[in-house]
Amino acid sequence: MEYVSPEGLRLDGRRPMEMRQIRAEIGAVSKADGSAVFEMGNTKVIAAVYGPREVQNRSQQLSDKALVRCEYNMANFSTGDRMRKPKGDRRSTEISLVIRQTLEECILTHLMPRSQIDIYVQVLQADGGTRSACINAATLALADAGIPMRDLVTSCSAGYLNSTPLLDLNYVEDSAGGPDVTVGILPKLDKVTLLQMDSKLPIDILENVIQLATEGCKAIANYIREILLENTKELEYRRGS
């Protein structure tokens, strides 16, 4: 199948290096300490952060740093064909782990010993790149909750189909069988914290693809910063100072 037309357009009309439209909103769940909605094209996720708070299960308490936990869930209606999976299947467990590990590194956990931070992400619509969208939503939610962090973490995926590196794969491109490289970076420190790839790819092309995904992450980071700034300004305005 042809994923990039001779004119250089992808199935959904994007250029190879073009990202889907992203949209973010802070404060979707008013009862949570921090929450955010993040959309990448048709992929839409909600993240909610509870904490830092008392550790619920005493045996898990860490005396030198905060305990970070994460749960990833997909809604039954999120995929094209309706799915009925019990909570906590293998795929969700793996993604929960990936999100937790990525975010734990950037949270200043040593500042909050003997406490717990819960991150819950819920996928409302899945159209490829849910991992990335979840990490982006969780970063925003953590920032909204006012949890001290080294930097924002942002994530984006890239692939390689029809000898062209493609940024931000959607579901159809993701299921095409080509490589799917998910990268997460700390944009200010310029460090990669998450890197996953399936399928195979020549080394010199891998470099290009990772480079492309990193550029995508940076673009997302700029957008997230804008959203945060806007939100902070609004809070300041409401406070009336």
Added chain:
Amino acid sequence: MVGLSLGEQHFIQGGIAQDLRCDGRKRLTYRPINVETGVIPQANGSARVRIGATEVIASVKAELGKPGVVQPDKGKVFIYIDCSSTAEPAFEGRGSEELSAELSAALHRCLLGAKSGAGAGIDRTSLVVVEGKICWDLYIDGLVVSSDGNLLDALGAAIKAALSNTGIPSVKVAPGASSDEQPEVDVSDEEFLQFDTSGIPAIVTLTKVGRHYIVDATPEEESQMSSAVSISINRKGHVCGITKRGGAGLDPSVILDMVSVAKHVSEQLTNKLDSEIASAEAEDES
């Protein structure tokens, strides 16, 4: 879980007794209701309902299936509710299973009628394509995104809104198939049949706190309840289903009184919902 001091508990109970609740409402006033339709593009119909800080999403997916042997002239409807852990950390893992099952069962009772399909708010005979062979199976999925009390009413409203947003593709049956073969069908992707939602009841939950009962309780008020009765009433004023939650016993005469109050409240709620749904649909189309 809500932790309230003794003083706060008295304050809530006293306020309800004096018909002035903590957020300034009267006992039988709802919080503002906000409806948005068409929020899940992949579904046949979907809606998001917000009541206060409670937010629920309902989606309807239609799949072609085979009617059951007992009721060959009726399609099947399934309701599954899921409580997302974003709403409450206690819903993590299997923590929400009990509540999800309770809500699903209550909605089943309120919307789908008896086992025979009699008295259902959703007309299941309209889902049949070829009697005994092909019918539409409706999968209604509810998701609680944020919980701030009164989940059942919100889910009921969301399902109603989602169903009125639902378009079921029209189906052409290929003629000439013999009676024991599975007939071939052609599902149109342009023509859609709208669903008749006028018979779908609204659910009103009356929460009893002290000697009085209130509608649309917040979690703080729910923590003070002795029992709650959810009554689903359709536009004609017929009671379609009743569910009682909470341990304390109720006097039968009180229950009858509650039903008549619920009937009165449901009229306002249905009108409010219908106008909200209509304006949401208008906005969705524009």
